[in-house]
Amino acid sequence: MGTYEDEISELLEASHRIHPEHIVPLLAKHLPRLGMEDLALYLADLEQRLLIPIPCAGHPARESLSIDGTLAGRAFRTETTVEGLDADDPSGTTARLWVPLVDGAERLGIVAVTVDGSDDRVRQRARNAATIVASMVVGKQPYGDQLVLTRRRKDMDLAAELRWDSLPPLTYVDDRVAISGRLEPAYEIAGDAFDYAINGDIVHLAILDAMGHGLEASRMANLAVAVYRNTRRRGVSLEGLFTSIDQVVAAVFGLDTFITGQLAALNTTTGRLRWINAGHPRPMVLRGTTVIDVATEPCMPFGLGDVPSSISDLALEPGDTVLFFTDGVPEARSENGEVFGRPRLAELLVRTAAVGDPLAETARKLCHAVLAHQQDRLQDDATLLLLKWDGAG
Amino acid sequence: MPSEPSPDIVALDRTDVPGYVDFSVSLSVGDGEAVVHVRGDLDCYAAPQLRAVLSEVETAVDAPRRVVLDVGQTNFMDSTGLGVLVGGVRRLRLGGGDMVLRAPNPSTRRLLEITGVTKLFEIV
Numbered sequence: 035m036g037t038y039e040d041e042i043s044e045l046l047e048a049s050h051r052i053h054p055e056h057i058v059p060l061l062a063k064h065l066p067r068l069g070m071e072d073l074a075l076y077l078a079d080l081e082q083r084l085l086i087p088i089p090c091a092g093h094p095a096r097e098s099l100s101i102d103g104t105l106a107g108r109a110f111r112t113e114t115t116v117e118g119l120d121a122d123d124p125s126g127t128t129a130r131l132w133v134p135l136v137d138g139a140e141r142l143g144i145v146a147v148t149v150d151g152s153d154d155r156v157r158q159r160a161r162n163a164a165t166i167v168a169s170m171v172v173g174k175q176p177y178g179d180q181l182v183l184t185r186r187r188k189d190m191d192l193a194a195e196l197r198w199d200s201l202p203p204l205t206y207v208d209d210r211v212a213i214s215g216r217l218e219p220a221y222e223i224a225g226d227a228f229d230y231a232i233n234g235d236i237v238h239l240a241i242l243d244a245m246g247h248g249l250e251a252s253r254m255a256n257l258a259v260a261v262y263r264n265t266r267r268r269g270v271s272l273e274g275l276f277t278s279i280d281q282v283v284a285a286v287f288g289l290d291t292f293i294t295g296q297l298a299a300l301n302t303t304t305g306r307l308r309w310i311n312a313g314h315p316r317p318m319v320l321r322g323t324t325v326i327d328v329a330t331e332p333c334m335p336f337g338l339g340d341v342p343s344s345i346s347d348l349a350l351e352p353g354d355t356v357l358f359f360t361d362g363v364p365e366a367r368s369e370n371g372e373v374f375g376r377p378r379l380a381e382l383l384v385r386t387a388a389v390g391d392p393l394a395e396t397a398r399k400l401c402h403a404v405l406a407h408q409q410d411r412l413q414d415d416a417t418l419l420l421l422k423w424d425g426a427g
Numbered sequence: 428m429p430s431e432p433s434p435d436i437v438a439l440d441r442t443d444v445p446g447y448v449d450f451s452v453s454l455s456v457g458d459g460e461a462v463v464h465v466r467g468d469l470d471c472y473a474a475p476q477l478r479a480v481l482s483e484v485e486t487a488v489d490a491p492r493r494v495v496l497d498v499g500q501t502n503f504m505d506s507t508g509l510g511v512l513v514g515g516v517r518r519l520r521l522g523g524g525d526m527v528l529r530a531p532n533p534s535t536r537r538l539l540e541i542t543g544v545t546k547l548f549e550i551v
Contacts, residue, residue, distance in 0.1 A: 225506075245506035247471055290478070290514030294506075294542060313542035332543035338513060340543070361541075414505075 038159070041067045045166065054174035054181050057167070058090040065163060069156050070147035075135070075167065077143035077184050078110060080220040082398050085110060085144050088184050099144075106132045106144045113141065113392045115157060127152040133164040137172045139207035139214075141394055186221070193224040193252035200256045202229055205394040209427045210302040211237055212393040215419040216401035219412045225251030225293075226360050226415035229259050231266060235303045238266055240275075241419050242295035242336075243314065243360040258283060258293050258336065272297055276310050276333075276342050283337035292335035296358055303426045305350040310342045315364060318380055319348065320355040320387055325380040352425030355393075357383055357400075362416035366408045374407050393422055452480045461491040462529075466500040469508030477508075481515040485522065492524045495551070499530030504538055516547060527551050 036044070045064040052060055058075055065073050074096055076085035085106055087096040101107035109116040109132035116132045129151030135143040145164045149156040175181040190198070197217075205214040213230055217223045225244035230237065240262050244254035258279050265278040275297050283293055296317065298309035309317075313335035319326040328348060334340035350356070359379070366374040379400075386399045397420050404416055450467035461484050465477060484494055496512065498504075504512075516526040527549040531539065539545045 243506075245510050247507070288514070289517045290510045292506075292510065292513060311543075313544065315541060332541065334543045334547065338517075338544070338547065340546075 036067075038068065038155075042162070042166075049166065049170050052170075052174070054171075054178040055090075057170050057174060058088055058093060061163075061167060062090075062093065065147060068159055068163060069153060070131075070149055070160060070163060072146075072148040074146040075143070076106065076146070077135075077171070077181065078141060079185050079187050081187075081218070082141075082216075083402075084187070086184055086187075088181065106146060108132075109134050110141060110144055111391070111395050111398075113395075115161060117151070117157075119151070131157065131160050133160050135164055135168050135171065137168040138203070138205075139212070139392075139394065140172075140203045140205045142168055142171055188221055190221045191224075191248075193249045194220070194222050196249070196252045196256055197223045197227065200227070200259050202231075205397075206230070206232070207393065208232070210424055211300070212422040212424070213237070213239070213420065214394040214397040215417065216397045217415065217417045218401055218405060219415070222412075223252075223415050224248050225255050226362070226417040227255040227259050228358075228417060228419045229262055231263075232302075235301055237298075237300040237302060237421070239298045239300070239358075239419070239421060240295060241314070241358040241360065241417065242293055243362075243415070243417070244293045245291060245335075254283065254287055254291065254293060257286060258295075262297070272299055272308060272310050272345060273342055276312065276336070279336045280312075280339065284339060287337065292337040294335040294361075298356075298358070298421075300350070300421065300423060302423065305352070305354075305423055305425070307348045307350050307356065307423075309346050311346060312336050312340075312342075315359060315361050315376075317356050317358045318376075318383065319350070320357065320383050321351060322353075323384055323388060325384060327380075350423045352423065355383075355387060355396075355420055355422040358419040358421070360415060360417040362412065362414035363404055363418060365414065366404050366416060367413065368407050369409060374404055379404075393420055396420060450476060452477050454480055454484070456491055459491050460493045460495060462495045462497060464497045464500070468503040469498070469501050469511070470503065470505045471507035474507045474511045478511045478514070481511065481518075485515075485518050485524075490522070490524065494519060494524065494526040495529050496526055497529040498535055499532065501535060502532060504535050509538060509542065509544070513544060513547060525549075 062073050075088045079086055085099045099106045101110050105116045105118050113134045118130045130148050133145045135145050145167055147160055215228050217226055224247055227242040230239040242258050244251040261279045261282045265275050294314040295312050296309050296314050300307045311330040311332045313332050316330045330346040331344045333342040364374055364376050382403055386396050400418050450473035453464045455462045519526050529551050
């Protein structure tokens with residue numbers, strides 16, 4: 035056995051030229067040399083309810099674990115390592131570690147390993163290993179379908195396949211901002227979309243809802259996202275972004291179609307948030323434990339030839355969280371026809387954010403509450419997008 | 428021309444699905460004006476029916492210049508339904524005509540306001 039540095043170097047070198055299906059065997063070979071035995075690698079399903087083991091020939095089959103109510107799930111939810119003692123070990127030093135598998139701030143799943151808990155170095159080493167595994171999973175995923183399929187619990191609609199391919203990573207966090215979004219129903223999303231990019235000290239962000247259902251709505255949403263990115267990359271103003279999307283939607287999809295949405299820009303140095311509301315449900319801002327209802331004068335949706343007459347403007351305070359959402363959230367109906375509604379959403383936002391979870395967990399909880407309200411049977415796409423500003427630091 | 432249905436006929440139109448009301452569109456023309464009556468939920472299933480009627484009005488040789496779209500008996504409208512209204516008014520205006528909305532109920536008005544398309548329609 036070489037030194038820790040030698041072993042890590044060897045693992046990193048080996049990771050360059052492997053097939054995605056060989057990630058688990060590669061780790062199973064290398065991690066024991068780093069003091070980590072009995073590796074299990076789980077990915078969260080698209081709805082973030084289960085941790086599903088990546089299947090691997092020649093390795094023991096494992097059960098999926100619930101994200102709610104398990105130690106592994108706790109590691110996922112809190113984004114911290116959770117440790118359990120091995121009941122079969124009389125010496126009491128053998129420990130099972132559940133380490134979050136996180137790429138940047140995007141939660142992918144969990145790495146579970148068994149270690150000698152009396153060795154203080156092993157916990158940090160397990161976190162280092164998880165960092166390497168996360169970049170392997172993200173880097174190798176496009177070269178095969180196994181990792182994509184591991185995260186799916188049922189077949190995906192064509193419309194949703196198109197949409198997922200065009201989504202950015204669902205979560206981003208740096209010193210100044212955190213962004214996290216959720217879209218449901220995960221296997222049937224169509225017209226809902228969001229996108230973001232951080233360029234210098236500006237966070238560009240868009241939430242979109244293409245009218246209608248199915249493939250047509252999905253195609254419209256994807257086209258609008260492509261126009262947004264293309265125009266944004268040419269350094270165009272918010273008004274210019276609006277006009278570009280508006281014109282392309284009108285030209286390609288005709289007189290009967292439109293997309294509602296919001297285009298926002300946050301200056302992470304000053305906290306100034308500016309946005310155009312194109313016929314979309316207005317966002318809410320959580321400041322401390324109060325939701326500020328921001329009045330916005332909507333212009334018409336994209337595709338109807340409007341010219342935005344006003345840009346909404348708000349000075350955020352450090353710690354403020356802005357919630358953007360599509361109409362499928364407040365209009366979600368329970369079995370007896372009761373709508374979810376803005377007041378309930380605002381109250382839930384206050385209560386959920388007060389727990390102090392990572393932003394991605396807040397987004398997950400909000401989304402699951404909306405799903406639970408309608409017994410997990412959605413009539414329309416529902417998208418939640420959180421933007422938190424922590425100050426210029 | 429079909430006459431205005433009486434309320435008890437509306438009740439008879441209900442299918443076995445609770446809360447479901449058959450969707451129907453009726454058209455009456457006179458005096459250079461067409462009145463289109465919409466009854467029932469204007470959603471993605473009903474939208475093609477209304478689109479077909481509006482398209483007939485738009486393309487008729489003796490097309491009336493003004494269309495009154497009566498949505499007083501519509502309790503729910505989704506984005507596809509709204510799309511038909513939006514497409515209708517834009518197409519009529521391209522041909523020198525116009526369309527106005529009659530009697531939208533509070534939930535329809537709210538949809539028009541949230542989406543900012545109130546500025547596209549005259550409401551009578």
